[in-house]
Amino acid sequence: MPLQSLIDKIDSFEFVRDQIAAVLVTERENQMDLAARAGKDSFFWGLKVYSERDKAYEDWLNVGNDHRQEPIVSTIMKAAVRDPSVSTVPGVKNVYDGTWWIDVYGRGIASDNPAGGHVTSDAMAHTECHRGVRLVRNILAAGPNRFLGAVILDPATGKPVEQPIWAHPNIERWEFFGPEVEGRGGSFSVWGCRLEFAVRFTEFSPEYEPVILEELGVTVRRTEDGVVLMDTTVT
Amino acid sequence: MSLRDLALLDVGHILRDSVGGAGQALTLISPEGVETPLTGFTGDISRAFDPGTGMVVKGRTVHVTIPIADLPAGDRLEGETNDSRKAWRVKFTSVTTGVESYFKVYETDPDDSLGCINLMLEVWRGC
Numbered sequence: 001m002p003l004q005s006l007i008d009k010i011d012s013f014e015f016v017r018d019q020i021a022a023v024l025v026t027e028r029e030n031q032m033d034l035a036a037r038a039g040k041d042s043f044f045w046g047l048k049v050y051s052e053r054d055k056a057y058e059d060w061l062n063v064g065n066d067h068r069q070e071p072i073v074s075t076i077m078k079a080a081v082r083d084p085s086v087s088t089v090p091g092v093k094n095v096y097d098g099t100w101w102i103d104v105y106g107r108g109i110a111s112d113n114p115a116g117g118h119v120t121s122d123a124m125a126h127t128e129c130h131r132g133v134r135l136v137r138n139i140l141a142a143g144p145n146r147f148l149g150a151v152i153l154d155p156a157t158g159k160p161v162e163q164p165i166w167a168h169p170n171i172e173r174w175e176f177f178g179p180e181v182e183g184r185g186g187s188f189s190v191w192g193c194r195l196e197f198a199v200r201f202t203e204f205s206p207e208y209e210p211v212i213l214e215e216l217g218v219t220v221r222r223t224e225d226g227v228v229l230m231d232t233t234v235t
Numbered sequence: 236m237s238l239r240d241l242a243l244l245d246v247g248h249i250l251r252d253s254v255g256g257a258g259q260a261l262t263l264i265s266p267e268g269v270e271t272p273l274t275g276f277t278g279d280i281s282r283a284f285d286p287g288t289g290m291v292v293k294g295r296t297v298h299v300t301i302p303i304a305d306l307p308a309g310d311r312l313e314g315e316t317n318d319s320r321k322a323w324r325v326k327f328t329s330v331t332t333g334v335e336s337y338f339k340v341y342e343t344d345p346d347d348s349l350g351c352i353n354l355m356l357e358v359w360r361g362c
Contacts, residue, residue, distance in 0.1 A: 054290065056283055056290075056291040056292065056293050057290070057291065057292045057293065060292060060293070060294060061281060061293040061294060061295070074290060101288075103288045103290060105286060109357075109358055109359070109360045110322065110339040110341070110357055110358070110359050110360070111359060111360035111361055112321070112361055113318070116319060117317070117318045117319040117321060118315070118318060118320070118321055118322045118339075119318065120315075120316060120318045121339070121341070121357055123318065177286050177287025177288050178286065178287055179284050179285060179286050186282055186284055186294045186295065186296055186357065187282075187294045187296065187297050187357050187358045188294055188357055188358055189357070190284050190286045191286065192286030192287055192288050192290075194288055
């Protein structure tokens with residue numbers, strides 16, 4: 001039986017997807033601004049953020065050897081698992097535990113160390129990746145970002161007045177990756193980390209459109225002698 | 236002369252031929268900074284890396300191949316992993332852009348049967 005209404009809304013998972021990227025980008029700008037004001041090199045608070053992409057990243061392919069490159073951050077939704085204990089009738093309101101992969105890549109370039117020896121590209125790639133992970137983890141786990149910037153507050157009390165449909169975002173696990181043996185060579189070194197970011201969200205689905213069979217109006221009143229009467233109208 | 240000796244001579248001749256062959260001028264730089272001009276094959280092509288996440292990052296694979304007999308006497312040429320020591324480097328000019336670039340030797344593949352050594356290179360920041 002076809003639906004009577006157009007599905008013209010954004011699902012919660014799409015909102016969460018966009019908010020993860022928005023929070024990372026917004027806070028990146030903020031951190032770089034704070035660093036600059038503190039007299040520090042703001043480059044070290046920079047991230048290159050991508051959301052829902054799967055083509056090869058060529059950001060580092062043709063860039064000059066002397067050009068510094070921020071860690072690449074790639075966010076992708078991986079899966080959602082329904083929690084039947086808090087979901088209602090299937091297909092109407094479902095609560096999901098979603099997992100987003102937030103991949104951080106660090107790039108390492110070999111260079112001379114004026115103090116002695118040289119900077120090895122693989123060690124630098126690890127350090128750069130760790131720096132990216134540090135920034136991402138702190139941004140997403142920060143208190144003000146607990147609801148991914150989407151909490152609704154009572155203007156009078158400053159407290160949430162509605163239970164948001166997305167909650168408990170948390171980095172559940174992270175794992176570091178290196179290229180396979182044949183892939184370890186190359187013009188620069190790369191080290192990666194995957195953070196599994198979990199968000200609980202609720203999805204609502206179209207329900208049957210109700211058909212009004214008849215309208216029954218009831219007015220309850222009490223007479224002067226205490227008798228309760230019901231006046232009804234049927235249309 | 237045996238076939239083995241002949242092969243050795245041929246490989247050297249082919250690698251060193253920058254006039255009629257595919258050899259190119261390059262410079263090997265020792266950890267002490269001593270520069271040795273050489274001629275050999277150079278390669279610089281794009282390459283995809285999968286850091287293990289299933290997502291691909293693009294880079295390049297760069298190498299030079301030179302006759303072992305042309306290597307300077309002294310310390311063995313190998314990729315340096317100890318960051319307290321200086322590294323072997325190579326510089327050569329791109330045949331397409333004309334830009335000279337510096338690279339670090341991160342891995343070596345010597346082939347004693349043909350008398351040549353393949354140096355795997357990674358980009359080097361600075362000179």
